[in-house]
Structures are given as structure tokens and as C-alpha cells.
Amino acid sequence: MERRNTMQKALTYETVMSYNGHPSADDIYRIIASEHSSISKATVYRNLSLLSEEGKIGRIEAFGNGEVHYDHRIDRHHHGYCRSCGRVVDIELSDDNDFLGMATPVEDGFVITSGEIIFEGICRECREKEKKNGTERIKN
């Protein structure tokens, strides 16, 4: 299957690459649509999938909120999210090769090929907000 270069695909790529952070598919769509209102959401979704399959952009699926996030970085690194506001941050591991070797599947015969760590934490802004309120958690 031959692959074509279209305006929409180029735009999708450029928007991810110039985004400072970890946008959701909808973030990217809204940015593009604000300049090119005729683009379709389905096209953005399709192109984001294609681009991440081609390895040109990163894809982060692991945040529970049900949203997929994309990433202009494609080098090896990990991610954390703020338990209060949900923002996603990059996290580096000082010794990134080791933790795969330390892993033992409980189920016999399962072969590990890769792994990524999802950290939870709290960002500076939310920490200061919580300190001000004197509350650790608002929940319940």
C-alpha cells in the first residue's frame, strides 16, 4: 500500500512537533481547525495513528482517563501525571536499561519485549494550591 503526502498529514505532523507538551488527539484537532476550519476530526485521528505507526511521533496510551496522548519526542523516556490536574510531564530514568532485566513474569512463557513506567505525582502549582488550602485531598 502506497502512502501519499497530503496537506492534512503534514499539518498534523507539524502541529504535534511544535506542541510543547503532550496533546490529546482533540487538542491537535482544535489547533488545526482554528486555522483550517474545513479539516475533519476523523482525518486528524487517522493521521495521528499513521504518524505514530510510522514512528514519526510518540503515542502515550497509558493514562486511564481514556484519552490517547501524542508526543513530539520519540526518544526513550517515561511519563508522569499530576494526580490533581492531570498534566503530563516527561521523566528520565538514570539507568534506563536495567528495569527490564529485573522483571519476572508470573505467568510461564510470557516474554517481555518492552516496558514503560507511568509515574504519579503532583506538580508544583497543585502542590502550592494544596498547601494554601491546608487540604491533602478534596475527594469525598
Added chain:
Amino acid sequence: MERRNTMQKALTYETVMSYNGHPSADDIYRIIASEHSSISKATVYRNLSLLSEEGKIGRIEAFGNGEVHYDHRIDRHHHGYCRSCGRVVDIELSDDNDFLGMATPVEDGFVITSGEIIFEGICRECREKEKKNGTERIKN
């Protein structure tokens, strides 16, 4: 807010605890409904959320497929999923305290409180299937 004990909640708890694996909310619902057809899906979802908030069952949010999985284990461990069939397996880390200390947030001021590793791999069955077909991937 006072919390009541209901038949539905007890059933939800017992079904998770006796499930050998990592069921989705819908898995649990279908099992209960096969015996007690009048239970509502919303109730099962609500009770699964409650139980995991109370720390009585585990919750795994990080599998990209958009489904939340539950876990009868609540001790510290990690998970892997088969890239071919999606099955979830338990994975132990030989030195589970270390990797948090090796992590460095790129964004200034972000404080890490916990982390879980999502491994990708391939289970025995799928490995043998792929060998038989002589194909590494069917995709594209």
C-alpha cells in the same frame, strides 16, 4: 457520608476476588448478570469504583485499549499485556523499591509519589501461533 452494605456490592467484591486474572468492568458485570439477571451495569461500575477507592480491590487503568481492569491482588506488583491477544499478566520486579529513586522529572517542581510499569510482550500461545504462521506481524 455513611456507607451501606448491599447484596450487589458484596457480589461485585466476591466476583472480583474469585476471578483468576484481570477482568474488565464488563467481565464482572456479565458474570454477575448470568446468575442475577436483574443487576444493573451501572451498579457494577459504581461498586467497582467504590471498592477500588476503598483499597479492597486493585484497579489497572493503563492499557490503551480504553478499558479499566480490576485485580484481586492489592499487593505491590506490575503488569504486562500481550501485544497480540491483549491478555494481562502479573509481573514482579526483583528490586521493586529502586526504580522510583532512579527517576528524574524533567519539569521542575514535579514530585513523584508512585509509579507502575506497564510491560509489553507476547504470551506463549501467541508466540507459538506466530511461529506457525511464519509471520511476525500481520499488520499492513
Added chain:
DNA sequence: GTGGCTGCAAAATGTTTGCACGGAT
């Protein structure tokens, strides 16, 4: 000219929510 890509709308999926009622406390 061909067929992959697009836009649109509808469908699919997994989960949450509003509301009236019944049951646990």
C-alpha cells in the same frame, strides 16, 4: 486514470449521570 485520502455523519465502545423508587440503617 487509479485508488488512497478526505469530509461527513453515523456507529461503536466504555463509562457516567439524572431520576424516581425501594430498602438498609
Added chain:
DNA sequence: ATCCGTGCAAACATTTTGCAGCCAC
């Protein structure tokens, strides 16, 4: 007698898909 938890249906959010026409090759 409260008022929390339930069942039901509708709403929600994100993503995928079917299809006719268009445009990059």
C-alpha cells in the same frame, strides 16, 4: 423516617467506520 444505593435509560467522551467524491501520484 431518613437518605443511600439501585435500576433504567439517556447522556457522555473518545475513537472508529462506511461511503461518495476528490486529488496526489
